[in-house]
Amino acid sequence: MIVPTIHRSSAVILADRFRLRGPRLRSDGVRIMLALALLGTLTLLFLSARHAGAGRAAVFPQGTDTGVVALDMSASISGPTYARVATTLRGIAAANQSVGLVMFSDTAYELLPPNSPPAALTAFVPFFVPLRYYGTTPVFGQAPWDMFMGGTRIAPGLMMAAQALRRAHIKHGAILLVSDLDDSSADLPLLNQEAVQLRQQHIPLRIVPLFASQHNKAL
Numbered sequence: 490m491i492v493p494t495i496h497r498s499s500a501v502i503l504a505d506r507f508r509l510r511g512p513r514l515r516s517d518g519v520r521i522m523l524a525l526a527l528l529g530t531l532t533l534l535f536l537s538a539r540h541a542g543a544g545r546a547a548v549f550p551q552g553t554d555t556g557v558v559a560l561d562m563s564a565s566i567s568g569p570t571y572a573r574v575a576t577t578l579r580g581i582a583a584a585n586q587s588v589g590l591v592m593f594s595d596t597a598y599e600l601l602p603p604n605s606p607p608a609a610l611t612a613f614v615p616f617f618v619p620l621r622y623y624g625t626t627p628v629f630g631q632a633p634w635d636m637f638m639g640g641t642r643i644a645p646g647l648m649m650a651a652q653a654l655r656r657a658h659i660k661h662g663a664i665l666l667v668s669d670l671d672d673s674s675a676d677l678p679l680l681n682q683e684a685v686q687l688r689q690q691h692i693p694l695r696i697v698p699l700f701a702s703q704h705n706k707a708l
Contacts, residue, residue: 548584549663550693555603557589557650558610561668561699562634563641564594568627570669570699575617577667577697582607582614589653593646595639603657643672644679651683651692663693670698670705 549556558581566574581588588610589603601609619627647664654662664687672680687694698706 559646597645597649670701
């Protein structure tokens with residue numbers, strides 16, 4: 490075995506090179522094992538990051554192609570509830586999956602079609618963040634949907650969300666209802682009917698209650 494030195498251009502021949510062969514092979518084996526372990530760790534991190542980026546299980550059921558958020562914008566959604574809406578929207582966007590957005594009150598409107606990028610959802614967050622405080626009361630800016638804020642009718646919101654999924658030809662879609670669940674009594678028959686249709690069409694429905702009462706949660 491020839492080992493070059495710093496001070497000489499010639500080499501020093503080691504007499505015990507055969508005795509060092511075993512430790513050298515063991516050292517090489519350890520290096521190979523460490524390299525393989527590092528490669529395996531990097532591969533695992535890559536796969537974990539890719540699946541975590543999809544984030545589908547965090548918001549919608551696993552296997553969902555895309556989902557539609559049905560967001561309650563009735564007159565009862567205001568003040569402290571806005572902070573929870575903002576947090577919910579940020580969480581959905583952080584799940585990093587394509588979504589659609591429907592807002593509803595007495596009627597429903599589709600603001601984002603299914604398969605919209607999550608960044609499009611974050612564009613609505615500033616409307617739920619106070620511009621300033623008047624004492625302890627938060628003051629919000631005017632939102633584009635202020636003109637149609639009225640009573641709560643959940644059924645039109647769910648119907649619009651399901652329609653958006655069908656129109657986009659989504660085979661494995663889901664709906665996320667974000668509401669205080671304070672539905673109008675006149676809406677209950679249509680709500681029950683729509684709930685049955687969603688089950689028959691195998692469209693999963695998840696609910697994020699916004700300070701909902703126990704009675705409305707039970708319903």
